[in-house]
Amino acid sequence: MHGLFINKKKNVIDTSSTALVIKKIQNGDIRLKEEFIKDNVPYIIRTISNILGIVVDDRNSEEFSIGLAAFNEAIDRYDSEKNGNFYTYSFMVIKSRLFDFIRRNKKHSNVLPFSYIEQSTRVEERLLTCDSSGQFEKIEVRQELTSFEKNLKEFGISLEDLVLSSPKHRDSRLLSIKIARIIADNDDIFKKLAEKKYIPMKEILKLIKVNHKTIQRNRKFIIAVSLILRSNLYDLKEYVQGFEREGKYNG
Template sequence: MHGLFVNKKKNDTGSTALVLKKIQSGDTKLKEEFIKDNVPYIIRTISNILGIVVDDRNSEEFSIGLAAFNEAIDRYDADKNGNFYTYSFVVIKSRLYDFIRRNRKHNNVLPFSYIEESTRVDERLLMSDASGQFEKIEVRQELVSFEKSLKEFGISLKDLVLSSPKHKDSRLLLIKIARIIADDDNMFRKLVEKKYIPMKEVLSRIKVNHKTIQRNRKFIIAVSLILRSNLYDLKEYVQGFEREGKYHG
């Protein structure tokens, strides 16, 4: 039976739904096979959400993703949740996001890829759980508010995903620049009103090539907006990375 169950999004409402119905009726052996065959999907999903390669099945991230997939199987309702793999993705993402918020290890990665995906997830999926625990309403509101602010600068969440620096030192430098802007009322006012980074003022406060600022304009603006906002969850990512930088610096 191994290899029978794979991520079949197009045909999911048929065969997969029937398999899940049997599992929910108490077929534990079938459940074990279903989970085993979907391990590659679980690993791939975790890697996509975190933006890192997860190939260690003994990792904490994998354990969380595996438990979330198991949870998705138990809670899945074909009438309410539609495609199982889309539904399981939401559950895995939600559990990993909770883990990230608790774990400082991941504070060095700004979750723009997560934010982009979250704003595109169907409301029916988000609210499919009666307790609303898959995506807290206040978190959803944060993301929508942040996306709206970015649009005023002509920046999309996809832009941030593509432009976010990959190296830790680069992120630290850009966050430092964003902090300078956010902490200065005059500079931040210019940023908001004129929709551009006050280059002269920034360069007078920190030694950096102006091309670095221009090249990373979108990231710097995004972080500046976060630091001056009430978006507490997003601020925690930035501040957590700043703390890590000071600790290791």
């Protein structure tokens, strides 16, 4: 079975063969499914490692179990006409399930996955095929990530800064996201933020009761989240919205 999915000469994924194999699996070939998953374990591990920004080498870890289950889910739900490239689709499913996990898990929940931004272009280059499938989407994502990083630099913020300065406590994180939401949803406030390169403290304090020192302390995080909420970075935006839902339902 090895070699069925990868064209070694071109070092790209054979999308047509993959789609046919998945079709057979969906028609009930359990043994083929087991072999297909086994062949793709290195891909699953690599995907998890890149999304989380850590090295995942333990197949008994929770992260691997979630990635494996997500890959299995992708196989079951895949529709070649709707979803295009299977590996692009499975990558998105794995990423979505991991984001759900790290929102709930204390080990990963201290910060937003800003390492995802740093590695996204390299991840896509390794995991997406070289054919036309998904190319326009890939270009748009790269452009959006580049624009986001450029915007951050205008505020004197780097991705490394965000990892170090992100609120470590749940309540502080939720409050900072709430402030960022106020900025993003208010056109006048967001415009002033974008033009003046600082958080309009006076306007915000009229809309929410919070100590101004809290805003100053979490300034970089608040600005970054505000930019995310006004961007087309759907994965990070979904991640932020997950925190908002957490705050709404868990108090």
